[in-house]
Amino acid sequence: MARVAIIGTGFIGRAWAISYARAGHDIVLWDADASAPAAALDYVEGVLPELAANDLLNGAEPATVRGRMSAEANLGEVLKDVDHVQENTPEDVEIKKTVFAMLDEAAPASAILASSTSALLPSSFTEHLKGRARCLVVHPINPPYLVPAVEVVPAPWTSEEAMTKAAAFMRSAGHAPIVMKKELDGFVMNRMQGALLEEAFRLVASGYATVEDVDIGIREGLALRWSFMGPFETIDLNAPGGVRDYVERYQSIYSRIHPSMRDRVDWAGDVLKDVEADRRRALPAERLKDRQVWRDRRLMALAAHKRRADTDIGK
Amino acid sequence: MARVAIIGTGFIGRAWAISYARAGHDIVLWDADASAPAAALDYVEGVLPELAANDLLNGAEPATVRGRMSAEANLGEVLKDVDHVQENTPEDVEIKKTVFAMLDEAAPASAILASSTSALLPSSFTEHLKGRARCLVVHPINPPYLVPAVEVVPAPWTSEEAMTKAAAFMRSAGHAPIVMKKELDGFVMNRMQGALLEEAFRLVASGYATVEDVDIGIREGLALRWSFMGPFETIDLNAPGGVRDYVERYQSIYSRIHPSMRDRVDWAGDVLKDVEADRRRALPAERLKDRQVWRDRRLMALAAHKRRADTDIGK
Missing domain, CATH: 1.10.1040.10 (N-(1-d-carboxylethyl)-l-norvaline Dehydrogenase; domain 2)
Structure with a gap:
């Protein structure tokens, strides 16, 4: 069981929290907006029963999975003894630089620092960090608790050890990591x-x-x-x-x-x-939101189908 | 209920036979190799029970669907009173020219002449036919009884009426036609x-x-x-x-x-x-065949899942 920090609790961060908590890890949520983690946890509480109904919580009760998550306002507390940090702040290279400098300063040297960025290369915001060898990208397709594929992307200075560790951690959480050999615009x-x-x-x-x-x-x-x-x-x-x-x-x-x-x-x-x-x-504009709910239901039903077919017919 | 001629009973032709027979049509199979239709019907008899088990026969018994198909060696008999001809001969423009000339000669003027070609433009083998206005491509992804999408592709001289009729016929057989506005190498x-x-x-x-x-x-x-x-x-x-x-x-x-x-x-x-x-x-080479069987099972299970999800969650 690992301790995971979710930095930034918007749509990506809260979805990661579900994915990691389902795998049995302890999750701490932090956001620059101190009221955001509570809103994220409300959202999570709405999703968990649907996942349970589709047998997508590894047999756990929603309350058990929810019980593995907590919000914490003090960043020092959040990063204490953390094993994996998943960063989900806005797609702005200056923000990422600032955030990664804070994370690298406060997180234990053994922790992996992973960014969820889809648009920025890891080299663009980690070059001057002391711990740049443990910095990388772990990019999901939203929502990660329904989509197994994630891209694990190294900067030129990311260590083999950090890549191996991040990939193994993703696999243990039920994800299918694409382990890139070097960074590339757009990833895979x-x-x-x-x-x-x-x-x-x-x-x-x-x-x-x-x-x-x-x-x-x-x-x-x-x-x-x-x-x-x-x-x-x-x-x-x-x-x-x-x-x-x-x-x-x-x-x-x-x-x-x-x-x-x-x-x-x-x-x-x-x-x-x-x-x-x-x-x-x-699809009229006023129905976009309803259709997003439909999409997530279909995606959930498909995930459940694939899991059954993997067992019944084979992978 | 229409009368459909399957011209060429290899993997594509026999799969079309299942798709059209399931929709309630009368199917006649013909092949230049007179022994081929019997082999195709043997294959079909193997597939139908699996489709029934996945509720993919519109509620019909396998024997009922099989009963809608027959083999016929005389091409004149095959084409008599036919409504739709589905041609599946080798991807060779000279062969297609010869076959389409025969079909155009013998089929009633009201019949649609559709080629399953994936590689040839319809203009390349229908230009000089008297009935070229009713010639077009209906290209499936194999096997069409599990994959709804089909491409309906006109030559420059294909009539609007023939396109509309072919698209409607495909829809009535449970297919999702892509109705191209003009021919294009590779289709869609x-x-x-x-x-x-x-x-x-x-x-x-x-x-x-x-x-x-x-x-x-x-x-x-x-x-x-x-x-x-x-x-x-x-x-x-x-x-x-x-x-x-x-x-x-x-x-x-x-x-x-x-x-x-x-x-x-x-x-x-x-x-x-x-x-x-x-x-x-x-996947070692000697397991390719087994894996193809696996693929078709997974595709069948996915088709059944999609049908259920269309009903339970919505399309």
Whole structure:
């Protein structure tokens, strides 16, 4: 059982608290706004019963998981004897620099200092710290208590030991860490999401397909297999001789298409009018919030399904 | 109830037969190899009970669905009074030209002639046919009885009426048609798969991530939401003000990344050694076939889950 500090208790921080507490760890929440942790814990109390109903609390009662969390206003107290710090402050490099300087100063030398940033490279806010070898990024997809994948990203000076420790800690909390070999803008997941979105915007901008057509192609098509195999295993199973056979048979199709993918369309240009009009027809703005609740329910049901299928059919 | 001819009864043709028969249609199977339809029907008989067990036969008994299919060696008989022809012969433009000439000659003028091709544009094999206005592509992801998305693609001379009729027919069979406005190499789905794979191969080739890291990022990350929302709805719900707000907040990240996505890596180059080594470590070649069976079971369980979630939580 580890002691985990959550620094910044907005949507990402509170979600991390659930994920780590479910794994049995002791969680302390801290925020620059002293009233924020209490609001975060209220939110957590609303989520835990739904997770229990979907058998996503490792068999624990909601109250037991909630009992592993506490709020603390004094940062020195928060960081005392801490094993893992998960930082979730705004995506501003100056703020991160200030926060990481405080964390590095006060946390025990053995603690891992992990940032949840999606947009900043770890080298951009840890270079001048004494303990920079234990600083890294652990980037989740929200909410981490429903999405196992996390990116563990080193700065050039992050130690192997810190990377190994962070990855092992994530695995022990039920996460699936992507352990990057070196930092890269967009990490892995935003780069892959970006690649897909660039083509999606291009298809709509050039009038070949609608927004809904693109979503159908993924939601009722490609992402079904991707959701339990990923793209490499998918192509490995899509030719009798595996991935080499697939590449030999089909690369020519993809290389023929690629030149038309080299230029990007400005997402904020004319295409955005069409994209927004299509989306607002499908979902009026006033229903966005309800739809987010729906999304989280679907995601929870899918997580429960995948867990059952892993057991019944195999991983 | 329509009469459907399946022309070519390999893996795609036999899977279409299941999809159309499940929808209540009468199916006639034909193949240039006269022994092939019987083998296809044997295969179908193996699949139907599993579909029934997952409640994926619209409540019908396997024997009832099987009873809607028959094999016929005489092509004239096959095409008599047919409403929809689904062609699944090899991906060779000369073969398609010959087959479509025969089909156009013998099928009633009211019948839709649909090719399952993934690699050829419909204009490349239908231009000189008298009935070219009723020729189009209906491209599935295999197997269509588990994957709703299909691409309906016109040649420049395909009539609006034929497109509307084909799309309606697909919807009535439980499919989700992507109705393309004009033909395009790779259609929609292979283009999106290509965009993702290009980045996946680049990440592995440049040493940032392993094959398994990429698959984790999709299978335990991005594709969870994509599997019930698609990429546009995903970003629409990922900013408080919807898709416009998302683009305003985050496009700069993606446009910054894009220049490093302009050049493609040769998938068959050095990277393939690493990709193949990683895949064969994860799954030895002699287990590829077993894993394909696993994949189809997982896909079936996911289809059943999605159907339940559509009802219980909403679509």
